[in-house]
Amino acid sequence: MKRFASAAAFFGGLIILWQLLYDAHIWSPVLVPSPASVANYLRGAAGDGTLGQATLITMRRLLIGYVIGIIFGLPLGLLTARWNVLQDTVGTLSLGLQTLPSVCWVPLALLWFGQTEAAMLFVVVMGTLWSVVIATDTGVRNVPPIFRRAALTMGSKNMHLWLKVILPAALPFVVSGMKQGWAFAWRSLMAAEIFVTILTGFGLGQLLHFGREQQAMDQVIGIMVIIVVIGLLADKIFFSPIEQFLHRRWGTGASQ
Amino acid sequence: MYITHVIPWHSRVTSSAKEELEIVAPIKLAIESVSKSFKTATGTVQALDRVSLKVSEGEFVCLVGASGCGKSTLLNIIAGLEKPDSGSVMANGKPVTGPGRERLVMFQEAALFPWLDVLGNVLFGLKLKPGLRDKDRLDVAKYYLELVGLTRFEHANIHELSGGMKQRVALARALAPNPRVLLMDEPFAALDALTREQLYGDIQRIWKARNKTIVFVTHNVREAACLGDRVLLFSPHPGRVQEEFTIELPRPRDINSVDLAGYAGRIMRSLKGFTKTEGEVAE
Numbered sequence: 001m002k003r004f005a006s007a008a009a010f011f012g013g014l015i016i017l018w019q020l021l022y023d024a025h026i027w028s029p030v031l032v033p034s035p036a037s038v039a040n041y042l043r044g045a046a047g048d049g050t051l052g053q054a055t056l057i058t059m060r061r062l063l064i065g066y067v068i069g070i071i072f073g074l075p076l077g078l079l080t081a082r083w084n085v086l087q088d089t090v091g092t093l094s095l096g097l098q099t100l101p102s103v104c105w106v107p108l109a110l111l112w113f114g115q116t117e118a119a120m121l122f123v124v125v126m127g128t129l130w131s132v133v134i135a136t137d138t139g140v141r142n143v144p145p146i147f148r149r150a151a152l153t154m155g156s157k158n159m160h161l162w163l164k165v166i167l168p169a170a171l172p173f174v175v176s177g178m179k180q181g182w183a184f185a186w187r188s189l190m191a192a193e194i195f196v197t198i199l200t201g202f203g204l205g206q207l208l209h210f211g212r213e214q215q216a217m218d219q220v221i222g223i224m225v226i227i228v229v230i231g232l233l234a235d236k237i238f239f240s241p242i243e244q245f246l247h248r249r250w251g252t253g254a255s256q
Numbered sequence: 257m258y259i260t261h262v263i264p265w266h267s268r269v270t271s272s273a274k275e276e277l278e279i280v281a282p283i284k285l286a287i288e289s290v291s292k293s294f295k296t297a298t299g300t301v302q303a304l305d306r307v308s309l310k311v312s313e314g315e316f317v318c319l320v321g322a323s324g325c326g327k328s329t330l331l332n333i334i335a336g337l338e339k340p341d342s343g344s345v346m347a348n349g350k351p352v353t354g355p356g357r358e359r360l361v362m363f364q365e366a367a368l369f370p371w372l373d374v375l376g377n378v379l380f381g382l383k384l385k386p387g388l389r390d391k392d393r394l395d396v397a398k399y400y401l402e403l404v405g406l407t408r409f410e411h412a413n414i415h416e417l418s419g420g421m422k423q424r425v426a427l428a429r430a431l432a433p434n435p436r437v438l439l440m441d442e443p444f445a446a447l448d449a450l451t452r453e454q455l456y457g458d459i460q461r462i463w464k465a466r467n468k469t470i471v472f473v474t475h476n477v478r479e480a481a482c483l484g485d486r487v488l489l490f491s492p493h494p495g496r497v498q499e500e501f502t503i504e505l506p507r508p509r510d511i512n513s514v515d516l517a518g519y520a521g522r523i524m525r526s527l528k529g530f531t532k533t534e535g536e537v538a539e
Contacts, residue, residue: 146363149363152337154384155356155385169369249371249413
C-alpha cells in the first residue's frame with residue numbers, strides 16, 4: 001500500500017509538472033498539449049470505439065505472433081542445445097538473426113506478404129523466435145550436469161528427462177528469453193504498424209501515424225501513453241508473477 | 257531433529273502403500289577387474305586399474321582415499337552412470353548396463369531440484385516407479401520425510417533449508433523408491449561437524465531399519481571407520497584397492513569413541529604411507 005502510494009504520488013507529480021509546463025506557454029500548445037486535452041482525446045477515442053478496436057487488433061497480432069514464436073523457439077532451442085551440429089548451424093543462424101533489429105524484417109515481409117496481416121505476424125514472429133531459441137539453448141547448456149545424473153539414476157530418461165528436469169532447470173533463462181522476445185516483438189510490431197498501413201485493420205501504431213499526419217498531438221501522446229501502459233501491464237500481469245515465482249523457488253533475486 | 261527411533265507406519269497409510277514400504281531384501285554387488293581411464297588436457301589418467309571387490313547383502317562398505325583416487329568414478333560405474341573400459345559390475349548376479357532404480361545415488365550437496373519443493377523432490381523418483389497410485393506415492397514420500405525428520409518442511413523451497421536438511425531430503429529422495437543398494441558420494445563433505453555427527457547416527461539407524469546395501473565414498477577416515485562394516489582404502493594414480501579394514505565395533509557407533517579413533521589411526525597411517533609421495537594428505 002505504501003509502495004502504491006509513493007508510485008501514485010510520483011505519477012501525479014509528473015502530470016502536475018506537465019500541466020505547469022503547459023501553463024507556462026513556453027511551447028506552442030500544438031506541440032505540447034495539456035494533460036486535459038490528451039485525456040479528452042482518449043475519452044473520445046475510447047467512446048467511439050476506435051481505441052478499443054485498435055488495441056484489440058494490435059494485441060491480437062502481438063499475441064498470435066508471440067505464441068507462434070514460442071511454439072517454434074522452445075523446441076528449436078532444446079534441439080540446438082542437444083546436438084552440437086544444430087548448435088553450429090541453426091544456433092549460429094539464430095544468433096545472427098537475433099542481432100538483426102527486428103524492424104529490418106518489415107521490407108522483406110511487405111514484399112513477401114504484401115500489405116496483409118501475414119506481414120505483421122511475420123515481423124512479430126521474427127522478433128520473438130530468435131531470442132527464445134538462444135535463451136533456451138543457453139539455459140539448457142547451463143543446467144548443472146548433476147541434475148541430469150540424479151534424474152537418470154531415478155529412472156528418468158528421454159522425454160521425461162527433457163520435460164521434467166532439463167526444461168524446468170533451464171526455466172530462469174527461458175523466461176528471460178521470453179521476456180526479451182516479447183520486448184523485441186512489441187517494438188517491431190509498433191514500427192511496422194507506424195510505417196505500413198494494413199487495410200485489414202488499424203492498430204495502435206496506425207493511430208499514432210494518423211495522429212502525426214493530422215498534427216494531432218493529443219492523439220500522438222494519448223496513443224503513446226496507451227502503448228506504455230500496455231507494456232507495463234504485460235510486465236506486471238504476465239512476467240512479474242513468473243519471475244517472482246522463480247525467485248521464490250530458486251532463492252535468487254533481491255528480497256521482495 | 258535427531259532421529260531416535262524409527263517411526264511406526266502411519267495408521268492412515270493404505271495397504272498398497274504399506275506394501276511399497278515393505279523392506280526389500282538388499283542385494284550383493286560384485287565388481288570384477290574394473291578399469292577406467294580419462295583423457296585430460298595433460299594426458300591420460302588411469303582412474304581405476306583392475307579394481308575388484310565384493311559387497312555382500314546389507315553390508316555397509318566405505319571407500320576411502322585421497323581426492324583423485326577414482327573412488328567416485330567407481331561409484332558412478334556401480335550406479336551405471338559411467339561405463340568401465342573393461343571389467344564388469346554385477347548387481348545381484350546381473351550385469352549393470354545403465355542406471356537402475358534398485359541402485360540409487362545420494363550425491364553431494366546441490367543435486368536437489370530447485371524447481372520442486374521438498375515433497376516434490378522426494379516424489380520425483382516415486383512418480384517414475386510404475387504400479388503405484390498417486391495416493392500411495394504421497395504416503396510413501398511422507399513416510400520418508402518423517403523418517404528423516406522433515407515433515408514440517410514438506411512444502412519448503414530447497415534454498416530455504418540448511419545444508420544438513422538438504423542432505424536429509426536427498427537421503428529421503430534416494431530411499432523413497434525403495435532401492436536395494438544405496439550409493440553415497442561424499443554426502444556429508446560440505447556439512448559442519450555437528451550436523452555431520454547427527455547424520456552419522458541417523459544413517460546408521462536408517463540403514464538398520466531399511467536394511468540396505470550401502471557403498472559410501474568419503475575422504476574422511478573417521479567417518480569411514482564410524483559407518484563402515486568394512487573400509488576399503490584406495491590409492492591414487494592408478495586407482496586401486498590398497499588395503500581392507502574390517503571394523504568390528506558395536507553399533508550404533510559414536511564418531512568420538514576411543515576404539516574408533518584407534519581404527520581411524522591405523523587407516524590414516526596406511527593412507528599416509530602411500531600418498532606421501534603424491535604430496536596429498538587426506539583429512
